[in-house]
Amino acid sequence: MSHAATIDHHHDVTTSTGIPNKKLFMWAFLASDCMFFGALISTHLIYRLHPPPGSPDVSKIFSIELTSFSTFILLMSSLLMALAVNSLQKGHVRSTRHNLLGTIFFGLIFLGCQVYEFNHFVHEKGLTLSNSIFGSTFYTLTGTHGCHVAIGVLWLVLMYIRSFKPADPSRSWLARAIAHFVVFTITTVAGTAAVLGLVHTIQSHESLSVFIDHHLLATSTTVIGLALLTWFGFSRKPVDFGEANAIDVESMGLYWHFVDIVWIVIFTVVYLLEYL
Amino acid sequence: MSLTMDAKIATPTTHAGHTQSKFHTFVQIAMVLSVITGVEIVIIYLPIGKWLVVSSLVVLSTVKFLLVIFYFMHLKWDKVFCTILFFIGLVLALGTVAALLALFGAEASAPLTSQILHHSAPVIV
Structure with missing residues (x-):
């Protein structure tokens, strides 16, 4: 049984800041990642301000239906991630596993959609990484985001498997x-x-x-x-997995939600603004 | 080390009540996010001024962004230092975006066309 029902998940009296070190590290990392994506988004926008002659008509390349579906999937994966953290903070290991599996599944759907989209753009629309500035900045930005999602999925899978670690060390x-x-x-x-x-x-x-x-x-x-x-x-x-591990799942959740908020910005700036 | 069974573990009433309300909050936030996304998609097809569409998109995206960081990422319940730390990075990123757009958005920053380049090129004898 866990005696962790008394754990305060928002404050840690053992650190000088009152914040668990893992959480503090993750917030610092996410702050730096903001600047990374800020640079990539700026680069894309700068080249969109002055498209060189012969640039592709982007609104004819994008599929708003597919991108909207991907956005919805990522938002729902964020919900499942939040529910996974919430479940483990209550000590519900099975519920946490189910929510983690759901998040993994939705993350994979998002990645599948991105693979399909890139494949479609390259083979049917003729947009490659090197044949236009738009292609270069678009694939770099969305590809970097996709790499973040893939790392997040890998982390989720490892955490899911970690949840089966037996309590008996023998x-x-x-x-x-x-x-x-x-x-x-x-x-x-x-x-x-x-x-x-x-x-x-x-x-x-x-x-x-x-x-x-x-x-x-x-x-x-x-x-x-x-x-x-x-x-x-x-x-x-x-x-050997319970409420005391909630901080691990929460740190992972912070990363996953960050990937979601980056996509919220990309969806508006890179996709929706092209239809105006 | 916590040793837990897979079965549901009883928690004190106040704790359970707090987390139960969080569950409903998260589901409601997810619904709001979905609706906002739907509105964003519809709004780009509306026959209204471009500036109004852009402003609406910026506001709606900001609302989505804030809902995720304050509720899903628990900033609402965490120590305020986490918010400050994240916003330092966010403000620096937004400042970089704004500065670069201001620099490259200026007319003088427009790339030279091949015709202008041809005329301005020095004559080599």
């Missing part, structure tokens, strides 16, 4: 954790390939048998991986 855990992570990674890659293949099949008006022919390996790997992940997820034994 039980071996590392090998199982590594296996859990490998299965998670393979399932994610295979699942993404299968879903993107399905989308491509639907867009090309091909039959389902064509999809199965081309993506049988990815689909079957995903199904087997999901079954293994479900097996890994069944654990009723005491774990």
Whole structure:
């Protein structure tokens, strides 16, 4: 059982600032990351102020429907992240895991949408990293944000696996954790390939048998991986993960929400303003 | 080290009440964020002045930004130093953006076209 119900999650009497060190570090990092994204956004806007002759018509390249969907997904992932922190502060480990999985899933959908968008822009709209200044600044800015999301997803997965660490130190855990992570990674890659293949099949008006022919390996790997992940997820034994770890999940949550607020700015400045 | 079972752990009434209200707050904030995003998308198609659309977008984005940092990121409940620390970075970033846009937005900063470059190039004998 946890005796952590008395933990004050907003104040830490053991530090001189009254703020947990992990949280203070994360806020300092996020402040510096603000300046990083500020520089990237400025660069994009400066070149948009004076587009050179022959610049692409951006409003014909963007898909407002896809971007709006991505934005909604990222906002909902932020909600799930906030609920994960809230659950662990109450000591609800299972609920925390469910919310973490939801956040991971939504993060992966966002990344999938970005991969689809970049692929569409390069192959169908002819917008590459090097054939226009707009392409250079756009891919650098949104790609950097995408890297942040990918790092966030990786962190979420590691935290999810960490939540299964057994309370009994005599039980071996590392090998199982590594296996859990490998299965998670393979399932994610295979699942993404299968879903993107399905989308491509639907867009090309091909039959389902064509999809199965081309993506049988990815689909079957995903199904087997999901079954293994479900097996890994069944654990009723005491774990060394609870309310005292809420600060770890909260620090991770701060990073994830930061990625969300950066996208709020990018969505308006890079996408919506192009339609005026 | 905390040793917890996967099962739900009982918490004192006041603590539970506080976190329960947070749950509802988070869901309501998420709904507000979704609605604002919808309004942002609709507003760019409205036949109104460009300055009004831009101003509205800036205000709506700022509201979304503040809702996320103060509620989802717990700044509302944390020590004020966290807010100060984050806003130092944010103000520096906004200052950089504003300064660069002012510099490069000026007419003198407009890039020279190839025609002007051709005429102004020194003659090499």
